Amino acid sequence: MDPAILSRMQFAFTISYHIIFPAITIGLSVYLAVMEGLWLRTKKPEYLQQVKFWLKPFAITFGMGVVSGVVLSYQFGTNFSRFSEVVGPILSPLLAYEVLTAFFLEAGFLGIMLFGWKRVSPKVHFMATVVVCVGTLMSAFWILAANSWMHTPAGYIFQDGRFEAENWLEVIFNPSFPYRYFHMVIASLLSASLIVAGVNALYLRQKKHQEFARVGFSFAMWSLLILAPTQVLIGDFHGLNVAEHQPIKLAAMEGIWETERGAPLRVFAVPNSETERNDFELSIPKLASLIITHDSEGEIKGLKSVAKDQRPPVAVVFFSFRVMLGLGGLMLLLAVLGVVLRVKGRLYIYKPFLTFATLMIPSGIIATLAGWYVVEVGRQPWLVQGLVRTEDVVSILPAENIAFTLGLFVVVYGLLFSVYLYFIRKLVRKGPPVLLGDDDNHLTDDSVQLATLTPVIGLDADKVRT
Amino acid sequence: MDWAITWLMILGFGVLMYVILDGFSLGVGIIFPWLKSEQQRGVAMRSLSHVWDSNQTWLVFGGVVLFVAFPQAYAVVLSKLYLPVMLMLIALIFRGVAFEFRFKAESSRRWWDFSFAFGCTLATLCQGIILGTLVQGIKVDPSVSTSWLTPFSAITALSLLAGYGLLGSCWLIQKSEGDLARQARAIALPLLTCVLVGLVIVSIWMLVKEPTVAERWLSTPNLYFLMPIPVLTAVVTIALVKAINEPEKHHLVPLLLAIVLFALALVGLVVGTFPYIIPREVTIWQAIAPDSTLSFAFVGVMIFIPVILLYNAFAYRVFWGKTNEADGY
Numbered sequence: 001m002d003p004a005i006l007s008r009m010q011f012a013f014t015i016s017y018h019i020i021f022p023a024i025t026i027g028l029s030v031y032l033a034v035m036e037g038l039w040l041r042t043k044k045p046e047y048l049q050q051v052k053f054w055l056k057p058f059a060i061t062f063g064m065g066v067v068s069g070v071v072l073s074y075q076f077g078t079n080f081s082r083f084s085e086v087v088g089p090i091l092s093p094l095l096a097y098e099v100l101t102a103f104f105l106e107a108g109f110l111g112i113m114l115f116g117w118k119r120v121s122p123k124v125h126f127m128a129t130v131v132v133c134v135g136t137l138m139s140a141f142w143i144l145a146a147n148s149w150m151h152t153p154a155g156y157i158f159q160d161g162r163f164e165a166e167n168w169l170e171v172i173f174n175p176s177f178p179y180r181y182f183h184m185v186i187a188s189l190l191s192a193s194l195i196v197a198g199v200n201a202l203y204l205r206q207k208k209h210q211e212f213a214r215v216g217f218s219f220a221m222w223s224l225l226i227l228a229p230t231q232v233l234i235g236d237f238h239g240l241n242v243a244e245h246q247p248i249k250l251a252a253m254e255g256i257w258e259t260e261r262g263a264p265l266r267v268f269a270v271p272n273s274e275t276e277r278n279d280f281e282l283s284i285p286k287l288a289s290l291i292i293t294h295d296s297e298g299e300i301k302g303l304k305s306v307a308k309d310q311r312p313p314v315a316v317v318f319f320s321f322r323v324m325l326g327l328g329g330l331m332l333l334l335a336v337l338g339v340v341l342r343v344k345g346r347l348y349i350y351k352p353f354l355t356f357a358t359l360m361i362p363s364g365i366i367a368t369l370a371g372w373y374v375v376e377v378g379r380q381p382w383l384v385q386g387l388v389r390t391e392d393v394v395s396i397l398p399a400e401n402i403a404f405t406l407g408l409f410v411v412v413y414g415l416l417f418s419v420y421l422y423f424i425r426k427l428v429r430k431g432p433p434v435l436l437g438d439d440d441n442h443l444t445d446d447s448v449q450l451a452t453l454t455p456v457i458g459l460d461a462d463k464v465r466t
Numbered sequence: 467m468d469w470a471i472t473w474l475m476i477l478g479f480g481v482l483m484y485v486i487l488d489g490f491s492l493g494v495g496i497i498f499p500w501l502k503s504e505q506q507r508g509v510a511m512r513s514l515s516h517v518w519d520s521n522q523t524w525l526v527f528g529g530v531v532l533f534v535a536f537p538q539a540y541a542v543v544l545s546k547l548y549l550p551v552m553l554m555l556i557a558l559i560f561r562g563v564a565f566e567f568r569f570k571a572e573s574s575r576r577w578w579d580f581s582f583a584f585g586c587t588l589a590t591l592c593q594g595i596i597l598g599t600l601v602q603g604i605k606v607d608p609s610v611s612t613s614w615l616t617p618f619s620a621i622t623a624l625s626l627l628a629g630y631g632l633l634g635s636c637w638l639i640q641k642s643e644g645d646l647a648r649q650a651r652a653i654a655l656p657l658l659t660c661v662l663v664g665l666v667i668v669s670i671w672m673l674v675k676e677p678t679v680a681e682r683w684l685s686t687p688n689l690y691f692l693m694p695i696p697v698l699t700a701v702v703t704i705a706l707v708k709a710i711n712e713p714e715k716h717h718l719v720p721l722l723l724a725i726v727l728f729a730l731a732l733v734g735l736v737v738g739t740f741p742y743i744i745p746r747e748v749t750i751w752q753a754i755a756p757d758s759t760l761s762f763a764f765v766g767v768m769i770f771i772p773v774i775l776l777y778n779a780f781a782y783r784v785f786w787g788k789t790n791e792a793d794g795y
Contacts (some may be wrong), residue, residue, distance in 0.1 A: 056570070063566035066519055067559040073526045077533065077544030078551055084544075088537035089756050093763040096530045099523070100770035107523045108777045111516025112784055119784050162537075165758045395545035396608045405552040412556055416563060423570055 003371075004394045006402040007079040010409065011218060012376075014071050016369055017413050019215035021065030021271070024367045026185065027192025027302050028058045029133040031219075033059040036126050045435045051129075053212070053432040054196070057424055059114050064420055066107075068413070079402070083393035090156055090163045090171060091146050098142035106135035137185065144184055148177040150384050152245045154449060165386075175245060179238035180375075186231045187371065190331060191364030193227060197334075198361035199428055201354040212432045214348055221338040221347070222323070228331045234290070235328070243292050246385060247301040248310065252317040254288050255281075259302040263288040271314040276304060302354075312380040320373035327367040334360055469760045470750040473535035474579025474743070476704045476767055480531050482732055484524035486633070486725050491518045493634020495561060495586020496627060497653050498579065503553050506646045507579055513641040515565050515788035522558065522777055534763045536753040538606075539743040546604045547596050554592035560585030578750040590630050594623030601672070601735065618671060629728065632657040636721040639710070641789045647713070654720065662703060665731060672738060678746070692737060694759045699730045 025194060032051055037135035039047035073095070076084045084092075112120060112128040120128070155170025156163045165171050203213035243250045251257075255266040255278050265287035269278040289298040303311050341347040383390040491514050501507050532540040544551055564582035571578055598619030604612040635657060638650035673680045683692055706723040709716040745752045754760070 060566045060570070063519075063562060066522075067562035070522065070526060070558060071555045073529050074544060074551060074555060076538045077529070078544070078548050081541035081545040084533065084541040085537050088533055088540070089759040092530065092533040092537065092755070093759055093766070096534050096763045097766050099530050100766050100774070103523050103526060104520065104770075104774045108519035108774070108781050110519055111781055115516045116784055160756075162756070164756045165762065168758075168762050370761070395541075395548070397545060397548055401548055405549070405556075408552075408556055412559060416559070417530050419563075419567060423567060426570070 001399050001403065002391055003397050003399045003402055004391045006399055006406060007394045007397070008390065010402060010406045011075055011079060013406065013413075014068065014075065014409055016372070017417075018065065018068040018072055019368065019372060020365055021061050022136065022140070022190045022193065023188045023365055025058060026136045027190070028061070028195075029052060029075055029129075029136050030189060031192055031196060032058060033126075033129050033133040034219075036129050040122060046211060049212055049432050049435055050216055051366050051423045053232055055114065056427050059110075060423055060427075062106075062110065062137035064416070070412045071411060079395050080393055081395040083383060083388070086162050086388060086393060087150075088162070090149065090165055093165075093168075094142050094146040094149075094172070098139055098146075102135045102139035102142065106139070109135070115409070140184055140188070141181060144174045144181040145174070145177055148180045149174050151180075151379055152241075153384055153387060158387075163384075176238075176241050179234065179241050182230070183234050183238050183371070184368075185187065186227055187364065189223065190227045190231060191368060193220045194225040194331070194334075194360050194364040197224065198358045201357035202428070203431070204348050205354040205358070206317060209431050210348075217348065221335070221342070224331065224335040225339060228328070228335045231328065239292060240294075240404070243300070246379065248303060248306055249312060249317065249374075250292065251301055251303045251305075252312050252378055253313045253321045253374060254292075254300070255314070255318050256288070256302045257304050259299065261289065261299045262286045262297045263300045265290075265291065269318065271318050273311070273314050310381065312378050317374055317378045320370040320377070323370040324367045324374065324389040327363045327370070329365075330360065330363060332366050337338060430437075469535075469757065470591045470741075470754045472764070473531070473754070473760065474741075474750050477528065477531045477535060477735060478732070480524055480528040480778075482729060484521075484528050485728055485732065487517075487521035487524055488567055489630045489728065490633040490637040490721070491521045492561070492586040492590050493630035493632065494637060495582050495634070496533060496590060496631040497634050497638075497650075497657075498583040498586070500653055501646070501649060503645075504575075506642075506649070509642055509646060509789050510638055511565065511568060511582065513638065515569075516781065516785050518562070518565060520781065522562070523636075533768075534759060535755055536743045536750065537755055539748060542606050542744060542748075543600065543604065547599060547614055550595045550599075554596070556588050556594060557585045557588035561589060570735070582793060586630075587627065590627050591623045594626035595619045597626065598622030600745060601739065603747065604615045606694060606744060606747050618668075621664060621667055621671070625668060628657050628660035632661055633721070633724050633728065636710075636724045640717050640721050643788050651710050651713060655707070658703070658706060658710070665699070669734070676738075695730055695734050695737070699727065699734075702726050702730065 023283055032054055035047045035050040035054075038044070039051065041070065076091075109128040112125065113132050116125055116128065133134060152175040153163075154174040155165060155167040156167050158164075177334045195323075196216050200213040200217035200220065203209045239250070242253075252271075254263070255269045255271045256263055257277050262285070264283035266278065266281055266283045269281045270285070272279050286296045289300060290296045292298065292300060296413040303314065337353055337356070338347060341353055342351050345352075379385055381389050383393060494514055496512050498507060498510065501510055521600065529540070534544075562585075564578045564585065568575060568578035568582070583747045595614055598616070598621070599612065599614040601622070602618055632654060635650040635654040639647055639654065642650065673683060682688060702723055706720060706727065709719040709723060739745045741749045742752070743753045
């Protein structure tokens with residue numbers, strides 16, 4: 001097989017796997033910081049209980065993110081060595097800043113966050129939690145800056161056979177960066193909210209850990225109500241930006257072959273790259289133009305406006321985009337139903353809704369992955385839009401070496417993911433720690449029935465600290 | 467200011483930090499199979515659970531500094547050493563997840579013990595092979611393949627295994643008490659012997675096989691300037707043997723001396739290859755990145771490295787002293 005294809009498959013696989021974990025931990029770290037902050041302010045133990053419960057899935061997820069992330073930091077050099085030489089002078093300092101401002105920060109304070117309960121004061125512990133949270137957001141900042149530059153390069157000159165920065169502010173705050181960054185951060189917050197909502201919905205449905213589940217479920221449903229519409233808005237802005245800078249990607253997203261005015265929105269279609277048209281189409285007239293250009297007669301560039309070898313694989317982009325949109329719609333629906341039920345006073349008891357919330361647990365992650373496929377596959381065949389073609393910058397390696405490591409990654413990552421899910425399931429089944437309040441170790445890991453929990457809430461606040 | 471030399475020093479600092487810090491973390495895994503009881507293995511791993519992540523981060527730092535300052539070297543070295551680099555990364559995955567899963571496991575604990583020891587050992591062997599191949603020299607020309615599995619790289623790999631193992635046992639001497647500390651001391655001595663044998667073989671091999679290295683070391687006046695390196699190594703070794711053998715007096719001293727030993731070995735190596743970033747092929751001045759890249763990244767390094775060292779020191783202080791059973795979550 002072609003080494004270029006194998007290297008791309010390997011990169012796509014390892015980065016897709018990796019992104020699952022940061023997407024969860026960015027959002028979950030915000031949740032943990034908010035809950036611990038609420039606990040410090042109000043001293044209500046149910047907030048501490050939230051922190052202590054979600055800290056464990058957070059730790060495992062974070063660990064998975066760390067081990068799969070180190071691989072990525074070396075893959076530019078191993079599999080895309082020409083890329084490292086040509087584009088390295090632009091991208092490497094951004095990655096360096098990620099390591100300096102985020103990686104070390106997270107790693108340095110994670111130990112205190114996870115293991116420091118008895119070694120530092122609650123305030124210092126809270127500080128560690130906040131720092132880890134800030135670290136995850138900074139990490140996303142630099143990665144998205146580097147990634148965005150590859151889509152909308154700015155602030156550079158090309159000399160001596162490589163790209164060099166002329167203006168670092170323009171490199172970092174390149175035209176698509178703000179949209180991508182906020183789109184990704186909101187996606188992470190959504191993913192975490194959906195997980196928190198879903199797990200608590202499961203408890204509510206099973207009539208377990210009711211007090212605990214209500215606190216988390218209520219918070220997560222409010223978050224969804226704010227986040228889901230915000231994401232639609234940012235997505236719309238991002239779409240306008242893509243139309244401006246990467247019109248061919250947009251054409252692939254919308255399944256538009258001929259440049260047209262008043263383009264219809266293809267709700268569903270089967271794009272065919274061979275015949276250069278859609279084999280089947282279900283569309284709403286003029287809607288695509290209206291959404292993208294905010295004018296029902298606006299012009300949208302078609303795929304055929306560029307040569308065949310400059311078009312991305314249309315079907316992948318087209319379908320990924322619809323998966324993302326579809327799941328986004330379901331998230332909106334969940335959030336709106338939540339409000340309706342809350343008004344009616346049935347939020348915690350209406351079973352079909354709780355089932356719906358539980359089924360939505362992976363939807364944030366799947367939508368995030370689908371979104372990345374739209375973005376990254378949509379940029380092909382370019383690695384840096386309009387400047388560097390992917391096939392020109394892969395390492396010269398024996399195909400069997402890449403095939404071997406790709407196979408290893410598939411096996412090892414597959415095994416790990418099963419183990420990860422197994423342990424997460426185990427933690428969920430075990431349920432939250434129970435509040436006791438008789439010695440200085442107020443939360444035990446033994447799941448006891450709710451009866452022992454209720455009287456403790458409202459205890460002397462100072463005594464309930466761990 | 468000479469950017470190439472400045473960035474070589476930053477790279478050297480990063481590598482040294484990594485080798486020392488992840489050296490003892492990986493080392494605990496290397497000697498893991500020789501720890502007797504389940505409970506001792508638990509303490510050994512717990513003593514690392516809050517530091518392994520920040521220690522490993524220096525590997526990412528080292529990689530990214532190479533990428534920033536010498537992009538050509540980063541590209542050539544990593545793609546030429548594709549398999550050992552990839553295997554090292556996969557081995558580090560086994561090491562890392564063992565921490566997350568071991569303490570949440572009941573029936574599968576032995577698997578995570580294995581995963582930890584296996585990951586640490588394989589990662590170290592790969593790093594040793596990478597080191598040995600680099601020292602022997604790799605060809606920049608993409609059509610010439612580089613063989614990385616040679617008798618020399620096998621020896622550097624085994625030496626590094628013994629070296630990390632030594633650091634790991636010295637870490638345990640500092641972090642544990644009773645039986646575990648006694649065992650760590652007993653393991654440290656034979657490992658120190660292996661390290662010395664390895665150092666001697668590698669040094670002689672280099673002097674015999676590489677005329678440039680021999681010339682650098684054996685010509686006057688270089689000889690007088692460089693003599694302190696082997697002499698200091700001998701002095702530190704003797705002090706280390708004494709410190710290991712005096713259980714009542716020294717807890718931290720063996721670890722500190724072992725670290726000095728590592729630093730000396732690294733300096734010795736750099737002296738032999740300077741000013742090449744890819745030995746005998748590309749010098750640091752030929753591979754250096756453009757000024758705009760270097761100055762921008764340099765600001766970050768100068769501001770954040772001191773801050774990083776400060777809060778890492780704080781994190782070490784929080785967990786200072788002997789590891790106990792309660793340090794979990």
